[in-house]
Amino acid sequence: MKGILDSIGRVGLKLFTKKYTQQYPEEKPDLPARYRARIVLTRDPDGQERCVACNLCAVACPVDCIDVQKGETEDGRWYPETFRINFARCIFCGYCEEACPTQAIQLTPDFETADYTRAGLIHDKADLLIAGQGKQEGYRYWSVAGKAIDGKDKGEAENEAAPVNLKDLTP
Amino acid sequence: MSRIRIIVNGETREVEEGQDILSACTHQGVEIPHFCWHDALGSVGACRLCAVRVHSGPEDAEGKIEMACMTPVADGQRIEVADAEAEEMRAHVIEWLMRSHPHDCAVCEEGGACHLQDMTVATGHRTRRYDGPKRTHRNQDLGPLLTHEMNRCIACYRCVRFYRHYAGGRDLDVMGAHDRVYFGRYEDGPLESPFAGNLAEVCPTGVFNDKGWSKDYARKWDMTATPSICSQCSVGCNIFAAERGGRLRRLQNRYNGEVNGHFLCDKGRFGALHLPDGARLSGPRVRGLDVSAQEAITAARTALERGAVAIGSPRATLETNFALRQLVGPDRFFAGLPDLEAQTVARMAGLLARHGAPSLAELERCDAALVLGEDLTGTAPRAALSLRQTARNASDALAAEKGVPKWLNNAAQVAGEGRKSPIALVTMLPDALDDVAAWSMRRAPEDIAAFGQAVAAAIRGERADAEATAIASALQAAERPAVLSGFGLARPEVVDAVAAIAEALGEKTRLYLFPPEVNSMGLALMQAQGLERAFEALEAGKAETALIAEADLFERADSLLVDRLFEAAKEVVVLDSYATRTTARASITIPCADWAEAAGTVVNHEGRAQRRFAAYPGAPAAAWRTLASLSDTLSGWATVDDVLAELGQALPHLAPARDAAPSVTFRTPLGKIARANWRFSGRTAHDQAGGIVRDAERADPDSALAFSMEGTHGAGAPPALRTGYDVPGLHSASAAPYLTDANGGHLQEGDPGISVLAGFQGPDAAPALPAMERGMRPVPLHDPFAGDEIGRRADYLAKRCPPAQVMLHPADAKRLHLKAGDLATVDGLHAEAEIVISDAMPEHHVGLSAGRVAPRSLSRIVKIGRQG
Ligand code: SF4
Ligand code: SF4
Ligand code: SF4
Ligand code: SF4
Numbered sequence A: 001m002k003g004i005l006d007s008i009g010r011v012g013l014k015l016f017t018k019k020y021t022q023q024y025p026e027e028k029p030d031l032p033a034r035y036r037a038r039i040v041l042t043r044d045p046d047g048q049e050r051c052v053a054c055n056l057c058a059v060a061c062p063v064d065c066i067d068v069q070k071g072e073t074e075d076g077r078w079y080p081e082t083f084r085i086n087f088a089r090c091i092f093c094g095y096c097e098e099a100c101p102t103q104a105i106q107l108t109p110d111f112e113t114a115d116y117t118r119a120g121l122i123h124d125k126a127d128l129l130i131a132g133q134g135k136q137e138g139y140r141y142w143s144v145a146g147k148a149i150d151g152k153d154k155g156e157a158e159n160e161a162a163p164v165n166l167k168d169l170t171p
Numbered sequence B: 001m002s003r004i005r006i007i008v009n010g011e012t013r014e015v016e017e018g019q020d021i022l023s024a025c026t027h028q029g030v031e032i033p034h035f036c037w038h039d040a041l042g043s044v045g046a047c048r049l050c051a052v053r054v055h056s057g058p059e060d061a062e063g064k065i066e067m068a069c070m071t072p073v074a075d076g077q078r079i080e081v082a083d084a085e086a087e088e089m090r091a092h093v094i095e096w097l098m099r100s101h102p103h104d105c106a107v108c109e110e111g112g113a114c115h116l117q118d119m120t121v122a123t124g125h126r127t128r129r130y131d132g133p134k135r136t137h138r139n140q141d142l143g144p145l146l147t148h149e150m151n152r153c154i155a156c157y158r159c160v161r162f163y164r165h166y167a168g169g170r171d172l173d174v175m176g177a178h179d180r181v182y183f184g185r186y187e188d189g190p191l192e193s194p195f196a197g198n199l200a201e202v203c204p205t206g207v208f209n210d211k212g213w214s215k216d217y218a219r220k221w222d223m224t225a226t227p228s229i230c231s232q233c234s235v236g237c238n239i240f241a242a243e244r245g246g247r248l249r250r251l252q253n254r255y256n257g258e259v260n261g262h263f264l265c266d267k268g269r270f271g272a273l274h275l276p277d278g279a280r281l282s283g284p285r286v287r288g289l290d291v292s293a294q295e296a297i298t299a300a301r302t303a304l305e306r307g308a309v310a311i312g313s314p315r316a317t318l319e320t321n322f323a324l325r326q327l328v329g330p331d332r333f334f335a336g337l338p339d340l341e342a343q344t345v346a347r348m349a350g351l352l353a354r355h356g357a358p359s360l361a362e363l364e365r366c367d368a369a370l371v372l373g374e375d376l377t378g379t380a381p382r383a384a385l386s387l388r389q390t391a392r393n394a395s396d397a398l399a400a401e402k403g404v405p406k407w408l409n410n411a412a413q414v415a416g417e418g419r420k421s422p423i424a425l426v427t428m429l430p431d432a433l434d435d436v437a438a439w440s441m442r443r444a445p446e447d448i449a450a451f452g453q454a455v456a457a458a459i460r461g462e463r464a465d466a467e468a469t470a471i472a473s474a475l476q477a478a479e480r481p482a483v484l485s486g487f488g489l490a491r492p493e494v495v496d497a498v499a500a501i502a503e504a505l506g507e508k509t510r511l512y513l514f515p516p517e518v519n520s521m522g523l524a525l526m527q528a529q530g531l532e533r534a535f536e537a538l539e540a541g542k543a544e545t546a547l548i549a550e551a552d553l554f555e556r557a558d559s560l561l562v563d564r565l566f567e568a569a570k571e572v573v574v575l576d577s578y579a580t581r582t583t584a585r586a587s588i589t590i591p592c593a594d595w596a597e598a599a600g601t602v603v604n605h606e607g608r609a610q611r612r613f614a615a616y617p618g619a620p621a622a623a624w625r626t627l628a629s630l631s632d633t634l635s636g637w638a639t640v641d642d643v644l645a646e647l648g649q650a651l652p653h654l655a656p657a658r659d660a661a662p663s664v665t666f667r668t669p670l671g672k673i674a675r676a677n678w679r680f681s682g683r684t685a686h687d688q689a690g691g692i693v694r695d696a697e698r699a700d701p702d703s704a705l706a707f708s709m710e711g712t713h714g715a716g717a718p719p720a721l722r723t724g725y726d727v728p729g730l731h732s733a734s735a736a737p738y739l740t741d742a743n744g745g746h747l748q749e750g751d752p753g754i755s756v757l758a759g760f761q762g763p764d765a766a767p768a769l770p771a772m773e774r775g776m777r778p779v780p781l782h783d784p785f786a787g788d789e790i791g792r793r794a795d796y797l798a799k800r801c802p803p804a805q806v807m808l809h810p811a812d813a814k815r816l817h818l819k820a821g822d823l824a825t826v827d828g829l830h831a832e833a834e835i836v837i838s839d840a841m842p843e844h845h846v847g848l849s850a851g852r853v854a855p856r857s858l859s860r861i862v863k864i865g866r867q868g
């Protein structure tokens, strides 16, 4: 009997401690930027698509839920003709983001990805591509890459010398 | 050569003497990092990556850091690959090479299957410490087949060594000096060599890559790979067909030590894939109406019941041709070729059965050669590449006399003084191989056989003209003389002339006879007569229906004959993968799998039966399967094994074809052999629970291969079933040498393929060419970039292929009032070809691009005119 009263007393005391339960969805949680949820494809500072369809995210993905098909624009950029993530499969591990050499693919704190149909969980490029740079600002892969595109000739990338003059025989 | 013992990383290994350390270790499966060394190109010591510590013997405690590729193996030598100082040197070499390397991997086709990536990862280099500017280069437009991205070059010189020294190309070279060397053409333009495509595999970086693949790109790990056989000529090069999403993305070399070694020709690499939309036959049709598959089968069955002749094809597999033969019986089974070609190839098969049919690897070991009448580079390009190596043997032998081994590539070239093996080319037109020939002789088509007979006579000791005598004595003096010919001129008597030479030379002869197509030999071994006989049967009312599989008859036979045949047939049933002039004439068409979509066996020029497999699931059924469904007697055929077992009973010499690859029930301890890489991505990107593709839907009844990543990978599979090399840490074509027993040697478990010539009796003589009246005699012209009826339509190859020609001697052109550049007519019909006037063309002959302007064998005079 004493034991029971003791227990009731201890539980009752909890009424006066700080409450942790949040009234989601009325109250939205404040998640850190590095929280791993909804995946987006971002753009570089010029508003150009960052993703170059290198497929590194797809190969890094442990559940193989990313499918990318490379295309090429008129100006010589590689880009994803199709980019698809199956959120019914994704485990939000973040490996894709880590593998990405262009900082295109990023996980965001928006975890509200549930849907009423399975088909709705398959997100294509139109669903993934956002207007901004996401949490990684300033990076422009094409300024670093050696492959020329319209407006960035050979020798014009960061830290590149002018193209070699082949007739030059000086030592 | 004798065996010696060396100690590598503490383990004693027995190796062949007279090679370099790098080669010896590689074929023992011991990896030494390298760039410039290449199994087929030897050593030049350009990259300095292969540093190892070499102790000359037990008493040499300190040893020296040496370049493994430049140091010969010696008995008792101790080699440490993991030595700290050697490792440090290799790491520095990589760091220097990466100093100017562009930040391109993400947008580089090579990425994921790049020898430079592999070597960089292996040495642990990861950050660029030097922060000075990177050297850059401008690219060139190298034509429709290859990309060029010179920033990625590491100056290993493999490309120029292959292109110039190995393949005899002239228009690619190294330019500039210092760290600015440039590998390219003197000016923009398509690479001239028909072997240029190999640069995509020879280059250890992403400088050269396959343009068609780049446009429809997928990483290597994202494509399934299926062992296949090139469909473009009778050499039957082994290839990997790489696929993703039901589309062939690229073809790559698959090492076979006897057939193609490390190299393909461009027609093979770029032909027969990337065909334009609409080239395929869309669905079954009966008398112009789209019908269901079942309706088409029923209609075809009814047509067959009226009595049919079946017409097989040198493009179709043994299985399909045999299905046709079984459907109608051996005496109603014909080849989709003029009798002249059918009988000539049968004669070739008989000769090879009698004299032995050596491989291309053996050709490269020959010390003299005579090519009689054949434009080898045009008809069997890979064989021409082998003959180029034959030509270097004299130079290598001279170098060896001076003590310079062949593997010391540059030194051997200097020491060899450019000496050429005695090679004689007797052809109608100037030949692509003229630069390696000791005798380049031009003869009119009618005189070529006569010249061959004169050589044979001279060998027998009879009197002959000076040139024939000189060539005869070179062949007699040789230990391993090769005699080569084919059907390129469509002159059967040339084959008999070659037979006479082989007979006269005796046992030591290496006889090479190249029929026109991938399975010409297989069809000939099925003893079918030509189209003339099929026409007679229809004409005589013995049959009403012509059943044709995978052949455009207009491609191979005189249209006068084909037209008559179609008129005589009340019903024409055609099975094919692509729409052709023949499918356009059919009353019933049924689409079937193309060369890459179904398993089947083909027989190459040396009588080697080789199996190819379906590159992806979901394609139309193989032609033989549809044919089997046309008759209740063939309903027991479930797999290729069943078909080939029955073939072996009907035609015993073809029985070994069943063992061209392990049976469909073959399993490794891990089950089937996986076509997909472990890293294959995107498998679950499309599925919705319950909608996952089940294995049953992707079953492959005709092989022990799986369309998934489950099962055995790489060298764990028998050679004929390998879907990759899978050497740990190596992802590019540079992994192949780890699976062979010597430079240019055999796969350690044996090269795929099995001979089906034993016991075959061919005709005693080639058929006689019908006498022709006075007028213009047609001669087929070949082009190494012109594929077969399917390959010619392949997007990228078609762009590279020079226009079709109607070639005349100036005197004939004058007489016929024709000018160069006029659009030609042949027999009054428009040809998609221009008149070309050339002194090289013999008078009263007209050269017609084979397949494009006229069928390759046309035994009557033609009328040439101008359009409009
Ligand atoms: S978060 Fe992980 S599971 Fe999800 S797509 Fe990225 S790599 Fe794949
Ligand atoms: S890793 Fe980045 S750049 Fe590459 S495909 Fe994925 S998102 Fe695009
Ligand atoms: S282009 Fe390729 S093969 Fe040629 S030197 Fe450069 S890296 Fe080597
Ligand atoms: S066309 Fe002939 S030589 Fe060229 S890759 Fe194909 S089989 Fe080999």
Ligand code: FES
Pocket: B033, B034, B035, B036, B037, B044, B045, B046, B047, B048, B049, B050, B067, B068, B069, B070
């Ligand atoms: S491989 Fe030996 S120096 Fe390049």
